[in-house]
Each structure stands twice: as structure tokens, then as C-alpha cells.
Amino acid sequence: MSNETKPYAIGIDMGGTNTDIGLVDRDGHCLARKNLPMGRYTEIGAYVADVAAAIHQLVADRNLTFSEIAGAGIGAPNGNFFTGCIEHASNLVFTGVVPLAKLLGEQLPVPVALTNDANAAALGEKVYGGARNMNDFIVITLGTGVGSGIFADGKLVYGHDGFGGEVGHTILHPGGRLCTCGRKGCLEEYASARGIIQNYREVCEENRREAYIEADCRWLTEAANKGDMMAIRAWEVTAWHLGIGIANAATTLAPEAIFLMGGIINAGRWLFDPLRAIFNEHLLCMQKGKITILPTQLNANDAAILGAAALVQL
């Protein structure tokens, strides 16, 4: 059976807290999954052995053989597709350069590939989601950070060294808020979960209102739903920053659509309505009204696993 006709793939979503492993069919259904809490591991050998064991178990549980599995794809923070390595991920216990694709490949009879989580998200949208018929699109992941995966002419943009697609670290406000990357004014500091809460605090301060001390993005959506003007305004300010940031990416790349992914999109119309207006306002004339902003068409629970699986099923 050639890889293109193999009916299943393994998707591995590696995060700072958990690794989720799923068995995925060609239609983008996650048929079974396993979870490994990262707290168990201090060294990479034990981790790779457990991931491999979980995959063998998933395959055996469904009475499948590896001849029906196209491969295993890994979405990991700072994952480099070209080298198959995780390179200096700050939120993992495994430090330095970790050749994860090679290590896991030694314990599986199928190909293993690795990329970063935002590139995996874009692959998932292309293979199983709303971008199936698109060649030029961008996926923006909004969460602890702001990531992006870019498709140009039907291919993921890896760039020269595998680090293409860092729209979240384009500088939106030179000299602005200090980013975790050490530079100032990155889009991430205005549109990630922490950036949004900072927007809310500044809105409250400008309006001389006390900010809710335990505010997070979920609370901010609920507060907007209840008519809290500070919360509504915080989403508008977020939309302003994000709208200009992704308009710049669109001006550079002329995509057909931009997909947003991550828990923050649950803000719904509080985010999307002002975002679409501000985005459009900041496009060049010839692009206005031609580029759609959409929420991901992948199921939120499975999106990261699907993206990783897409890496070996594209």
C-alpha cells in the first residue's frame, strides 16, 4: 500500500503539560487517543519509549497493523521540520536540541516527521479542515503565544532554515511591550492570552475603572456577554492590534483566507466583528473585501492531533 492510500495516521501533540496521541483516519476523525502527562519525565529516553508504547497500543487496540498506518507526525514547540529536532523549547523539560523524530523513528516501523505546533495547525486545516480547497492561506494560533502557519501556492512556508511563519513575533509597535522573546512590541504581546488581559487592564486604567483581578480570556468573554463595557472595549482593542498584525501578513502574502485557532476564538463576535472591520480597513485597496477571516473548521479537542497527523497524510 502506498503512503497516499494508507487509511490511518498517528498524530502526536506535544505540549508543556501533556502529550496527546491520536489515531486519525483520512477524513479527519480522531478514532482513539492516549494522554501522557509530561510531569512524569525528566529525560528523553523514557518519554520516547512511552510514546512508542502508546502508539503500539493504539494500533493493537483497533486490530490494525502498521502497514495501514501512513506514519506518525509530531507537532512540538520549536519543532524544526528540516532537522526533525526540537530546538531550545523554553516550555519543555528536555533542553537543548532534541532529535525527537529520529529517536521515535527508531522505535516505530513507519516514517516519523516533526514540525512546530502552528505549522501543524495549518497542515490540519489544509488536509482535514476549511482550507482543503485553498492554496494560499494563513492559520493563526492564539493562546499562551501567537503562532502562525503559512501556505503559499499549496505548500507550507518553512523558509530557508525551517523557521518560517512567525507572524506572532513580527513587531507591531516598535519600542512597545516587552515580549518573552526579548524584543519589544511583538504582535504576541497584544493578542496572546496575556496580551489580551494586559489590554483589558489598560482599558480599565484609561477609564479609571477597577480591573477584575482574576480576569482571564474566558472571564472576559463572559463579562462582555453580560454587557461589561470594559470587557467589550478590551476585545475591540485586541481586534485592533490583531487586525493590523494579520493585515500586514496579508499584505505580504495575499492569502485567500486567514483561520484563527485556539481557545481565545470562543470570544466569538466580541473578537470577530471588530477584527474583520479593522483587518479590512488596513488592507490595500485591491485586497479589501477579498480576504476572509474564519474560525478554524477543525474540532477544538482534536485540532492539534489532526494537525500533527496531517504532516504524514498530506
Place this chain on the structure above:
Amino acid sequence: MSNETKPYAIGIDMGGTNTDIGLVDRDGHCLARKNLPMGRYTEIGAYVADVAAAIHQLVADRNLTFSEIAGAGIGAPNGNFFTGCIEHASNLVFTGVVPLAKLLGEQLPVPVALTNDANAAALGEKVYGGARNMNDFIVITLGTGVGSGIFADGKLVYGHDGFGGEVGHTILHPGGRLCTCGRKGCLEEYASARGIIQNYREVCEENRREAYIEADCRWLTEAANKGDMMAIRAWEVTAWHLGIGIANAATTLAPEAIFLMGGIINAGRWLFDPLRAIFNEHLLCMQKGKITILPTQLNANDAAILGAAALVQL
């Protein structure tokens, strides 16, 4: 003879003031050229007839036949590769949507293709210049405006609608200087010829010095050579804006190199030295020191013709 082995191509550089037409060989030598002043024309039919006649003349003068010509490539403002049309170019007498590739193709026995001038510049660098062995690079054209052409994985990024690669119109300073495109804070307003002179005026004002009223970019370079601190500072300020702008493009695309083109690069070290430092400072850690900024490797007089010819000789 297949197109790939045909030894010559025609390059047409269409500008607001002149159209330059050249006969180009596969090594990137412009063997002969003709010039048509645009002031002669009020309607497209007469213009196309004269361009076709000039091409026939160039071919006949060298005792060639069209079987040896791969085609004719046009670099034009607002040129759209997908449609072969010039779409609403503000600096041409021909208004609206002009199907130039089709019109010229009707008068020539070879294929005709069209793209915008910055994309043509990138094609020229790829086929004849410093990017021959590169798959991921960006060409920035600095002149009346700031244009860009992007190569990702060996292919020019046209985007969904043919308008990809407008790095000059990414917004560098939200709410900043009013751009000719109608929006505010575009990179172009800080790094084009007029933007640079505005930088100079602001530097003089900040330092309570009188600005030279007739300053242009050539004067600004000469003044810097003579030790004029306001001029040197104006180049540094320009490098700051341009450095952040192209660092953002590099963060998005992870190119191997960025080439600068246009008369402004004659500023030499006054521009390039601070630009390289500021660019590098505004890259993510994993990219620092890995992306080169270079002047175009094409001869300035021929660059635009070569770029247009590259469109049919890639």
C-alpha cells in the same frame, strides 16, 4: 527548440516616464535596447503597436528569428501575473484594467507574460543575479515607492490573487505618516525617496538645524560623505525604520538573504552599516546572524529589463 533552450528573451520595463525594451541572453547580458518615452501615448493601441515594432526591430537588427526568442516579459506598475493585466496604475496614462499581455501577444509570435516591477526584480535576481542558488529570498526595491518580490521554496509568491509581496505597504507605525495608498504608517513612507527626505527634515527639526531645502537622496549621500551629521543621522533613522520593516518580513518568511535594489542603495555604508545592525537586532534569536542583507547583484542600468526578461526565461 524548447523554451528552456532558447538563447534570448525580450525584457520590457514599463514605467511612468519611459518604456525600456531590451534583448537579453541567458547569461543576463542586455545586448541591445530601445526606449519609448511615454509622453507620446494617450491610448493603449498606439503604445502596443510601437512596443511590438521595437521588438521586431531588435530581433531583426541582430539577424535573429523569433524561434530563438523564449518570449517577452513585461514588468509594469500594478501588473498582475495571473490576469496579464495592469490594474489601476496611478502613474500611467492608461487607466482602469489594461490587458497588456494579451494585446502585445496578438502582435508577437512568442509568449508574453506580465508581472509587477518588484516581482520582476526578484525574478531577475533569481535568474541572472545573486539569488541563482537560493530558494528563499526577498528583493526590496527602494525608489519612489518601496516594492518587494518574495521567493519561497524556489517560487515567486503571487498569493491568491497575484498581489502578493507588498512589504512596502505593511504598516510599521500604526497611525503614523499618511501614505499615498490612503492608509497610515506604511513602511514606504519611511524608506522611499520621499520618506527618507522626510526623515532628514525631522532629524534637522529635532536638532534645531535648518534642513537643506533641495535635499534629495543623492545629495543626502554626498552630505554624509562630507561629514554632515544631520545627513548621517537621517540615514541611520532610515535604517531603523527599514531594518524593522524587513525584519518583520524575515520573521514571517525566514529567507536566506534580502537584496536591496534602486538608486537609494548608492548611499552605501551610510545605509547598509546601520541597517544590518538594526535588522539583526530585531530578528528572533534563532535567526540572528543567519540572514544576509545584500545590494542587488544586477547592473543598475539593466536590472529592470533583466527582471522582465527573467519572467519568460525562468
